[in-house]
Amino acid sequence: MAAAAAAAAAVFAEAKDVMRPLKRAKRTTDHHHQVVSMLIEMKAVALLNCVDDCLEEEEEEKGAMLHKMMADGEGWLFQFLDGVSEAGLLALAEKRVTTQAGLLEVSKLFDKVCVRDHVRQLLEVMVPGHKYDPKIDENVELPSGVRSDSSTGTEAELVEFVSLGAFKWIEWFLRKHAYLKERACDVAARSGNLEVLKWARQKGYPWDEDTCAWAARNGQLETLKYARENGCPWDEVTCSNAAETGRLDILEWARANHCPWDTRTCAFAADAGHLKILKWARDHGCPWDNLTCSYAADAGHLDVLKWARDHGCPWDELTCSFAADAGNLRVLEWAREHGCPWDEVTCSFAARSGHLEILVWARANGCPWDEDTCARAARNGHLEILKYARRHGCPWSEKTCAEAAGSGNLEILKWARDHGCPWDFSTCFRAAYSGHDEVLNWARANGCTWYYEASRKVK
Numbered sequence: 001m002a003a004a005a006a007a008a009a010a011v012f013a014e015a016k017d018v019m020r021p022l023k024r025a026k027r028t029t030d031h032h033h034q035v036v037s038m039l040i041e042m043k044a045v046a047l048l049n050c051v052d053d054c055l056e057e058e059e060e061e062k063g064a065m066l067h068k069m070m071a072d073g074e075g076w077l078f079q080f081l082d083g084v085s086e087a088g089l090l091a092l093a094e095k096r097v098t099t100q101a102g103l104l105e106v107s108k109l110f111d112k113v114c115v116r117d118h119v120r121q122l123l124e125v126m127v128p129g130h131k132y133d134p135k136i137d138e139n140v141e142l143p144s145g146v147r148s149d150s151s152t153g154t155e156a157e158l159v160e161f162v163s164l165g166a167f168k169w170i171e172w173f174l175r176k177h178a179y180l181k182e183r184a185c186d187v188a189a190r191s192g193n194l195e196v197l198k199w200a201r202q203k204g205y206p207w208d209e210d211t212c213a214w215a216a217r218n219g220q221l222e223t224l225k226y227a228r229e230n231g232c233p234w235d236e237v238t239c240s241n242a243a244e245t246g247r248l249d250i251l252e253w254a255r256a257n258h259c260p261w262d263t264r265t266c267a268f269a270a271d272a273g274h275l276k277i278l279k280w281a282r283d284h285g286c287p288w289d290n291l292t293c294s295y296a297a298d299a300g301h302l303d304v305l306k307w308a309r310d311h312g313c314p315w316d317e318l319t320c321s322f323a324a325d326a327g328n329l330r331v332l333e334w335a336r337e338h339g340c341p342w343d344e345v346t347c348s349f350a351a352r353s354g355h356l357e358i359l360v361w362a363r364a365n366g367c368p369w370d371e372d373t374c375a376r377a378a379r380n381g382h383l384e385i386l387k388y389a390r391r392h393g394c395p396w397s398e399k400t401c402a403e404a405a406g407s408g409n410l411e412i413l414k415w416a417r418d419h420g421c422p423w424d425f426s427t428c429f430r431a432a433y434s435g436h437d438e439v440l441n442w443a444r445a446n447g448c449t450w451y452y453e454a455s456r457k458v459k
């Protein structure tokens with residue numbers, strides 16, 4: 001078991017190294033496909049064997065063990081499995097995870113992935129003993145336009161039912177989709193429906209720190225007060241959510257009642273341009289780090305960035321990278337004039353977002369670049385940026401063709417090959433994985449290798 005756990009940890013460690021520069025949630029969407037593909041190319045299917053070995057434990061430890069492995073992997077294991085094999089997902093759930101306590105924890109990770117049909121099937125399987133009996137609800141009169149057999153069991157549907165506020169309909173929905181019961185309190189808090197939240201608690205539905213966080217995010221102070229008065233836990237996200245949404249009253253109340261906070265409070269306030277909240281937080285001892293400046297730069301809040309720097313907030317290369325990514329040339333210019341460091345990511349972020357003006361300015365002012373600039377331009381369909389980069393000596397590699405293939409940009413792939421860009425098995429792999437048959441067929445017809453072993457033989 002120790003060897004298997006070590007192997008899994010090694011896979012996750014390499015994945016986390018790839019993701020580490022992109023600390024912000026909204027930035028991981030663009031990075032997701034790259035990470036999943038990397039895991040597959042690393043033959044991370046072996047990770048399932050690690051899970052097998054690690055779960056040769058007592059039954060009650062299985063859920064906790066799998067949850068820990070997923071948490072250590074930043075939630076990427078589910079995304080990897082989701083993209084690889086829906087059959088494998090169901091088999092994993094049926095065979096290995098059966099304890100209720102562990103499942104409630106594991107299922108929270110599904111908030112981080114797209115809830116496709118087979119993922120909902122997985123969640124159905126993961127709830128022990130759950131099998132919906134439609135006879136129970138034969139006499140339930142549903143809202144107009146809602147049929148029992150048309151309910152898909154998404155959290156968005158639960159939000160709709162909670163907004164209607166009719167307990168009998170919510171109860172019907174949660175009987176049919178039992179895996180969403182642990183989301184009922186969070187959805188009620190998010191919707192600001194205090195009566196539904198009280199009802200959910202009376203029914204024994206669980207709540208956790210997310211309940212308070214959602215209440216704070218949506219400006220529901222009374223809901224937050226009720227939750228805390230009745231023992232609901234909270235954490236630092238409550239404060240950061242209040243800061244992000246500009247609710248100083250909620251932030252003040254939370255802090256007066258000893259809610260913890262961390263650097264995200266300042267960072268999220270900066271991201272949203274809430275300078276008043278940022279000042280209040282700092283006046284009351286809230287910590288900050290380099291992400292305060294990075295987020296301000298990303299959102300174009302130069303006044304916030306200036307104030308933060310005037311008051312000693314640290315910054316790093318991400319400030320320039322985020323400014324370039326968002327197309328905020330004025331912010332980038334100011335940052336560089338005041339000594340902010342930058343690196344190759346500034347150029348690659350400008351390239352991926354299609355900001356040629358910023359890329360030209362960055363290069364004219366000495367910003368370094370590397371092969372990732374061409375790869376990101378190719379992935380996002382920015383042929384003119386790719387042409388500019390190559391005209392001015394930017395390096396490229398097999399990754400440029402692979403990224404073009406993975407995003408279905410056949411025109412860019414053809415141009416890259418016409419101009420001598422190398423390729424390898426990853427071009428075909430990315431085209432096939434993403435369902436771009438035309439790209440795959442063209443690559444094969446023009447001599448691209450199929451898979452890793454073949455490319456090794458060619459070399």
